[in-house]
Amino acid sequence: MTADFRSDTVTKPTAAMRRAMAEAEVGDDVLDGDPTVRALEERAADWLGKDGALFVPSGTMANQVALGAWAFPGVEVIVEERAHVVLYEAGALSALHGLQTYTLPSDRGALDPEAVRAAIRPEGIHSPRTGLICVEQTHLESGGRVVPLANLEAIRGVAREHALPVHMDGARLANAEAASGIPANDWAAAADSVSVCLSKGLGAPVGSVIAGDEAFLLRAKLLRKRLGGWMRQAGVIAAAGLLGLEEGRANLEADHRLARELAERLHALSGLSCPPDGVETNIVFVKIEDERFPAPLLAAALEERGLRVLIHSHDVVRCVTHRDVGPSDVDELEAALRAILSL
Numbered sequence: 001m002t003a004d005f006r007s008d009t010v011t012k013p014t015a016a017m018r019r020a021m022a023e024a025e026v027g028d029d030v031l032d033g034d035p036t037v038r039a040l041e042e043r044a045a046d047w048l049g050k051d052g053a054l055f056v057p058s059g060t061m062a063n064q065v066a067l068g069a070w071a072f073p074g075v076e077v078i079v080e081e082r083a084h085v086v087l088y089e090a091g092a093l094s095a096l097h098g099l100q101t102y103t104l105p106s107d108r109g110a111l112d113p114e115a116v117r118a119a120i121r122p123e124g125i126h127s128p129r130t131g132l133i134c135v136e137q138t139h140l141e142s143g144g145r146v147v148p149l150a151n152l153e154a155i156r157g158v159a160r161e162h163a164l165p166v167h168m169d170g171a172r173l174a175n176a177e178a179a180s181g182i183p184a185n186d187w188a189a190a191a192d193s194v195s196v197c198l199s200k201g202l203g204a205p206v207g208s209v210i211a212g213d214e215a216f217l218l219r220a221k222l223l224r225k226r227l228g229g230w231m232r233q234a235g236v237i238a239a240a241g242l243l244g245l246e247e248g249r250a251n252l253e254a255d256h257r258l259a260r261e262l263a264e265r266l267h268a269l270s271g272l273s274c275p276p277d278g279v280e281t282n283i284v285f286v287k288i289e290d291e292r293f294p295a296p297l298l299a300a301a302l303e304e305r306g307l308r309v310l311i312h313s314h315d316v317v318r319c320v321t322h323r324d325v326g327p328s329d330v331d332e333l334e335a336a337l338r339a340i341l342s343l
C-alpha cells in the first residue's frame with residue numbers, strides 16, 4: 001500500500017471511467033470527427049463559456065497550442081516569473097514558437113496590473129512587439145492559490161486597452177471554481193483563451209482542453225495538427241475526460257478540505273512549516289526547517305513507509321490531495337513524519 005501525494009496527476013481512472021472508455025462511440029477525429037471527442041469539446045466550451053474547445057493530449061500541449069496561436073516569432077509574452085509555461089514546459093515558448101518572455105514577479109500569482117501595463121513595449125523598430133499576456137489559475141508555485149477575479153479582470157482591462165490577447169493557463173481552473181464558488185465561465189471570461197487539464201483533480205487518465213473564440217480555434221486547430229496532437233479514435237480517452245468534467249468536479253471540495261487539514265497537522269509539527277491559511281485548494285508546499293532532513297532525505301524516509309511526496313527544492317516537499325488519497329493517508333503521513341523527525 002502506498003499513498004501518493006506527489007501530484008493530482010497520479011489519479012487512476014475510476015471504474016465508471018474505464019466502462020465509459022470501453023463503451024465510447026468513436027470515429028476518426030481527423031477525417032470525420034469522433035463523436036465522443038465532439039461531445040467533450042462541446043461540454044468544455046459550454047462550461048467555459050467560449051465558442052468552442054479543442055481536445056489535446058496534455059496541458060503542456062494545450063498551453064503551447066494556445067500561445068502559438070496568438071503569437072509569432074520575435075514577439076514577447078508578459079508572464080509571471082514562476083509560471084508553468086516558463087518553468088516546466090521545457091523551453092517550448094522559445095523552442096517551438098520563437099517567443100521571448102517578459103517575466104514579472106507576483107504577489108502569490110497575482111501580477112500587478114500596473115506592472116503589466118509598464119511592461120508593454122513602446123511602438124518602434126528597436127523593441128520586440130508585445131504579443132500577449134499569460135496568466136495562471138490556480139497558481140501552482142504559490143501552492144494552488146486562487147488568483148482573485150478582480151486581479152485577472154484588471155489585467156484583462158490593461159490588455160484590452162492595448163488590443164492584446166490574454167491566455168489563461170487554467171490547468172486547475174476547476175479547483176479555482178470549487179474553492180471560490182465562482183463558475184468557470186466567469187473566470188474564463190477574464191481571458192481570450194483558456195486551457196484546462198482533465199487529468200489532474202478531475203481524474204481522467206489523459207487530456208486537456210483549450211477554449212476560445214472561432215478565429216482563435218481556427219489557428220489553434222492548425223497548430224494542434226502541426227504538433228501531432230490531433231488524434232484519431234480519441235473518443236476512448238475523451239470519454240474519461242467527459243466524466244471528469246461531469247462528475248470529477250464534485251470531488252474537488254473534499255480534496256481542498258483534506259489539503260487544509262494536512263497543512264494544519266503538518267504545520268503543528270516542529271521542524272515543518274506550511275501555514276494552513278495559505279492553502280486555498282489542493283496543493284501544500286511543506287518547508288522543512290529541521291536541518292537534519294534535506295528534502296531528498298525526508299522524501300526517501302517517507303517512501304520507505306509507503307508515502308510519496310514530491311521534492312520541490314532542497315528544503316521544500318510538495319503534497320497534493322486528490323481522489324486517490326483520503327483522511328487515513330493523511331493520518332499515516334502525520335504519523336510517519338512524527339516518527340522520522342522523532343517527535
Ligand SMILES: *Cc1c(COP(=O)(O)O)cnc(C)c1O
Nearest residue numbers: 058059060061084136140169171
Ligand atoms: C500540470 C500543469 C500544466 C500541464 O502539464 P502537463 O504535465 O502537460 O499536463 C500546465 N500548467 C500548470 C499550472 C500545471 O500545473
